[in-house]
Amino acid sequence: NHKTSGGATTPSSLMRNDDNNDGGRNTDNNKKTVKVVVGDLSNVAAWEHNLEGTTHVVTAVSSGTRTNPLALLGFVPLPTNLSKNIDCDGIGALADAAKERGVQRLVQVTTASTGTPWSPVAVFLNALCYMSVKWKFEGEQAVRRSGLDYVVIRPFGLTDTPRGKDTGYGIEISQGKTEGNRRRIPREDVAALCHQALRLEGESKMTFECWATDQHDRPLDWSKLRRDPSAVTEVNHNAAVATILTGAAITGGLLGYGGYLGTRIVLRSLLRRKR
Numbered sequence: 001n002h003k004t005s006g007g008a009t010t011p012s013s014l015m016r017n018d019d020n021n022d023g024g025r026n027t028d029n030n031k032k033t034v035k036v037v038v039g040d041l042s043n044v045a046a047w048e049h050n051l052e053g054t055t056h057v058v059t060a061v062s063s064g065t066r067t068n069p070l071a072l073l074g075f076v077p078l079p080t081n082l083s084k085n086i087d088c089d090g091i092g093a094l095a096d097a098a099k100e101r102g103v104q105r106l107v108q109v110t111t112a113s114t115g116t117p118w119s120p121v122a123v124f125l126n127a128l129c130y131m132s133v134k135w136k137f138e139g140e141q142a143v144r145r146s147g148l149d150y151v152v153i154r155p156f157g158l159t160d161t162p163r164g165k166d167t168g169y170g171i172e173i174s175q176g177k178t179e180g181n182r183r184r185i186p187r188e189d190v191a192a193l194c195h196q197a198l199r200l201e202g203e204s205k206m207t208f209e210c211w212a213t214d215q216h217d218r219p220l221d222w223s224k225l226r227r228d229p230s231a232v233t234e235v236n237h238n239a240a241v242a243t244i245l246t247g248a249a250i251t252g253g254l255l256g257y258g259g260y261l262g263t264r265i266v267l268r269s270l271l272r273r274k275r
Contacts (some may be wrong), residue, residue: 012050016040041090042080048097056198057098060109060190063087067130083132092142105149105204107197109190110136112154112209116177117240126241134237140207144232151197152207155190156183163188169212171220183211193220207232 012035039047041061051057063086071078091108098106113122114137122133143150161167167186171193189212196219197204205227210220 009055010035012037012054014039014047041086041094044090044093044097048094048101051097051101051103054098054101055104056107057094057103057105058107058109058194058198059091059094060194061086061091062136063129063132065130065132067128083130083135084138086135087132088135088138088142091139092146095143095146095148099146099148103148105151105198105200106143106146107151107153107194108140108143109153109155109194110140112156112183112211114140114154115207115209115235117235117237122237123240123244126237127245131237131241134241137235137237141232141234144205144228149203149205151200151204153190153193153197154207154209155185156209156211157185158190159184159186161186161188167212168217169214170216170218172211172213173220173225174209175207175226185210185212196220196222203227 011033014037017038037047037050063081063083065079065081065083068076068079070076087110095106111125111133113119113125113133116122117126117134125133140152143152165188167188169186169189171185171189190210193210200222206225207228208225
């Protein structure tokens with residue numbers, strides 16, 4: 001996020017711990033120019049006072065916790081950093097706190113699969129990571145309902161390139177339901193889009209998917225993006241996962257108990273509560 005103090009802009013970074021064990025990003029040199037706020041989205045109330053005076057917030061958080069069938073069946077405890085707790089409830093708490101503290105805009109990085117629950121990527125990631133894509137969509141909706149100005153960036157598959165260097169790729173975008181699993185975009189380009197989103201003039205309230213192309217090197221033309229409707233249509237990730245995995249489980253059930261167990265795990269995960 002960016003905090004204005006005495007006319008100067010000072011960036012702050014929310015981190016789970018204040019040490020140097022994060023790939024070199026949290027170095028002593030960076031600490032001289034970046035204010036480190038220790039905390040996470042599981043307890044926004046503990047650090048939300050740091051949002052006072054903040055003008056813009058960027059979040060690219062992702063739980064990524066892998067689904068444990070034993071936890072779904074109740075044999076071991078569910079992890080505390082479930083996607084619901086972080087990507088949905090935590091983002092919602094952040095948005096509400098930001099609105100209350102006078103933040104002007106929130107830039108949120110999610111994933112291109114959030115609006116397409118029947119896409120293979122969405123179904124796979126939902127099954128693999130405690131319905132993570134579903135909860136990212138619900139986190140987007142929480143930001144939209146908060147009343148904050150926002151930009152939601154939905155990148156396709158992320159790739160690594162040298163830090164701080166121009167990737168040489170052009171940017172393609174869509175504001176429809178774009179499907180596909182072969183599109184990619186460097187993290188450096190997503191970071192550049194976040195930086196550009198912070199500097200947009202006027203109200204934004206927009207959502208778009210993005211990917212990189214080697215067919216040109218043009219940057220994103222923000223003037224071509226349209227604002228979201230007053231209410232973004234809900235999508236049903238539960239139905240997609242339940243239909244596809246239950247079908248697979250029934251097929252597997254022809255071989256015996258494994259199919260029944262798979263079906264029970266899927267349905268218990270989806271129906272535990274309104275997700």
